[in-house]
Amino acid sequence: MAGSVVFRQEFAVKGGDFAKAGAVACRIKELLKDLGLDAATVRRAAIVAYEAEMNVIMYAWQGRVDLAVSPKEVHITVDDTGPGIADVELAMTEGYSTATPEMRELGFGAGMGLPNIKRNSDILHIDSRTGEGTRLKIVIRTNGHGRT
Amino acid sequence: MNTKNFHAIHITKDKCIGCVHCLAKCPTRAIRVKDGKAVIIDELCIDCGECLRVCPHEAVHSHTTSFAVLDAFTYKVAIPSTVLYGQFGTSVLPNEILSALRRIGFDEVYDLSSICELNCAATEEYLNEHPRPRPFITSTCPVVVRLIQRRYPALCGHILPIEPPREIAAKILRTILPKSLGVPPDKIGVIHITPCPAKMVSINSPATLAKSFLDGAISVRDIYPQILAALRKSEEDSLMRHLFPETLFSGIGMGWSLSGGETRGFKNHRAVAVSGIQDTMRVLDQVEAGLLQDIDLLECTVCPDGCVGGPLEVENRFLAKSRILELVAAAGEHAVVDQRDASRLYHKNFLSFDHPAPPAESHPLDHDPAKAIRMAKRREKIFAGLPKKDCGVCGAPDCRTLADDIVRGHARLDDCPFVTKEKR
Numbered sequence: 001m002a003g004s005v006v007f008r009q010e011f012a013v014k015g016g017d018f019a020k021a022g023a024v025a026c027r028i029k030e031l032l033k034d035l036g037l038d039a040a041t042v043r044r045a046a047i048v049a050y051e052a053e054m055n056v057i058m059y060a061w062q063g064r065v066d067l068a069v070s071p072k073e074v075h076i077t078v079d080d081t082g083p084g085i086a087d088v089e090l091a092m093t094e095g096y097s098t099a100t101p102e103m104r105e106l107g108f109g110a111g112m113g114l115p116n117i118k119r120n121s122d123i124l125h126i127d128s129r130t131g132e133g134t135r136l137k138i139v140i141r142t143n144g145h146g147r148t
Numbered sequence: 149m150n151t152k153n154f155h156a157i158h159i160t161k162d163k164c165i166g167c168v169h170c171l172a173k174c175p176t177r178a179i180r181v182k183d184g185k186a187v188i189i190d191e192l193c194i195d196c197g198e199c200l201r202v203c204p205h206e207a208v209h210s211h212t213t214s215f216a217v218l219d220a221f222t223y224k225v226a227i228p229s230t231v232l233y234g235q236f237g238t239s240v241l242p243n244e245i246l247s248a249l250r251r252i253g254f255d256e257v258y259d260l261s262s263i264c265e266l267n268c269a270a271t272e273e274y275l276n277e278h279p280r281p282r283p284f285i286t287s288t289c290p291v292v293v294r295l296i297q298r299r300y301p302a303l304c305g306h307i308l309p310i311e312p313p314r315e316i317a318a319k320i321l322r323t324i325l326p327k328s329l330g331v332p333p334d335k336i337g338v339i340h341i342t343p344c345p346a347k348m349v350s351i352n353s354p355a356t357l358a359k360s361f362l363d364g365a366i367s368v369r370d371i372y373p374q375i376l377a378a379l380r381k382s383e384e385d386s387l388m389r390h391l392f393p394e395t396l397f398s399g400i401g402m403g404w405s406l407s408g409g410e411t412r413g414f415k416n417h418r419a420v421a422v423s424g425i426q427d428t429m430r431v432l433d434q435v436e437a438g439l440l441q442d443i444d445l446l447e448c449t450v451c452p453d454g455c456v457g458g459p460l461e462v463e464n465r466f467l468a469k470s471r472i473l474e475l476v477a478a479a480g481e482h483a484v485v486d487q488r489d490a491s492r493l494y495h496k497n498f499l500s501f502d503h504p505a506p507p508a509e510s511h512p513l514d515h516d517p518a519k520a521i522r523m524a525k526r527r528e529k530i531f532a533g534l535p536k537k538d539c540g541v542c543g544a545p546d547c548r549t550l551a552d553d554i555v556r557g558h559a560r561l562d563d564c565p566f567v568t569k570e571k572r
Contacts, residue, residue: 007521009528026433034552036512036520043302043436050437071517116438142517 004070013056013063025050038143044120045074051113052078074140085128156195156210156348159186163207168540170199175425181543194294195346196450197459210345213364221337226254227317228341231405234468243389248378262484263313264401268413269490270499283443284308290350291450300432301507309501314340318361340365343458356501367460399479407454410447417444425450527555535566
């Protein structure tokens with residue numbers, strides 16, 4: 001992303017704050033629409049941002065979403081302090097979930113979060129330490145610059 | 149900003165005092181106060197009528213069809229929304245209301261509940277044949293369709309492509325009446341009676357039809373006094389009407405105007421009903437984020453409690469709702485539509501959209517993302533310097549919108565009274 005114009009913004013997410021679920025993803029979606037990115041990219045970013053935001057709300061204590069946008073790429077980096085993911089490979093399996101029955105009752109925890117993020121991004125890096133927290137680095141290439 | 153869309157909602161400048169009630173309520177932030185008067189931004193307005201509800205000065209009015217327009221037709225047909233049945237208390241039956249409409253000058257009047265049942269059957273058939281995408285969203289509320297086209301363009305393909313009952317009914321009448329009456333099609337006027345200002349928009353610039361099958365929409369509020377007078381004049385007739393009803397009402401379609409009514413007759417699909425503009429937007433945000441895929445059909449209506457909460461009704465919506473629920477209970481599960489007939493019409497594509505609802509043109513800061521990014525950075529800087537009181541004195545509904553207007557060149561920083569004060 002070096003060398004091009006970049007728009008950056010940071011959003012805080014609080015663990016357990018279900019009342020605000022989706023608020024950050026919504027802001028990101030509105031921003032990307034204003035930035036003139038194509039509809040498919042905006043939709044993918046909205047899905048990714050929502051899943052990442054929900055992961056923080058459901059499992060972590062405190063988190064931060066960093067958005068960086070250039071005409072060619074959308075970078076979404078999510079840092080949280082929380083329990084971490086013990087087995088990243090297992091967490092990437094569709095249907096695997098550690099959600100509590102309460103979360104499932106609210107309609108969350110179908111075990112599609114990380115797989116859904118992967119499906120909608122061009123690059124996904126997961127860096128997690130048990131008992132400390134998780135960092136997700138996501139790159140979505142805008143249309144004409146990414147997957148077809 | 150040059151493309152002019154048709155709108156039903158307008159501001160009467162003489163009555164507007166430039167207060168902030170409508171400004172704050174508008175869900176798409178389509179209103180600004182310029183030179184002391186409210187102005188509606190054409191391409192943002194979805195004709196939801198929220199401003200009409202809150203204006204304390206009656207400065208917001210809706211363009212519905214006037215009675216004078218009806219004189220152009222030699223044969224006048226009314227198809228009232230089932231909301232009308234809830235407007236006249238608990239002793240007046242739907243059949244009396246329909247015959248009152250005949251007495252005030254309509255040559256023919258048709259009940260919509262059976263067409264609502266037809267729509268319900270066709271919708272289930274469509275869902276059976278189309279496993280994706282999920283959820284589909286109903287097109288009955290014209291404001292929801294316009295909201296999706298403008299704010300959720302990625303969801304245009306989720307709109308279930310079956311026309312709402314009012315258009316299906318008008319289409320059927322247009323097919324059969326000219327032949328049976330021997331009257332030229334353009335001399336037959338088919339008029340909807342509705343509590344909804346946005347129906348005028350869907351008639352004048354339909355989103356999914358080449359041309360609407362309706363000729364106009366009269367508001368419940370405008371026609372109410374005449375119906376009431378006709379009902380009073382014919383009290384002795386009403387006993388006969390009770391004994392000898394001429395229309396058979398559908399128990400499945402009768403509750404259509406209540407939130408959840410569109411899908412009450414569903415047998416095999418999971419449907420969820422949402423009403424109210426804020427909740428509708430919240431749910432559409434979720435659908436856009438890829439959620440709710442376990443739901444087959446979302447019924448969204450932007451008026452509270454469904455069409456029964458439309459801004460142009462007379463009876464308060466709680467009483468109207470209670471009355472309609474009585475009628476629903478009285479009609480029971482009474483079905484008037486033969487499933488095979490519904491299926492035949494459906495497979496002839498008689499009930500389908502002419503074309504899908506197209507996404508509206510987007511309005512990014514700039515169509516060149518590099519320029520747009522620079523403008524967004526400037527916008528953030530401007531917003532950081534604003535007081536965030538969202539007072540509306542600048543003429544924009546909130547500080548974020550003012551910052552947006554400034555970078556787009558529609559407003560100036562010194563429109564903000566707080567910024568100016570600090571400078572002095």
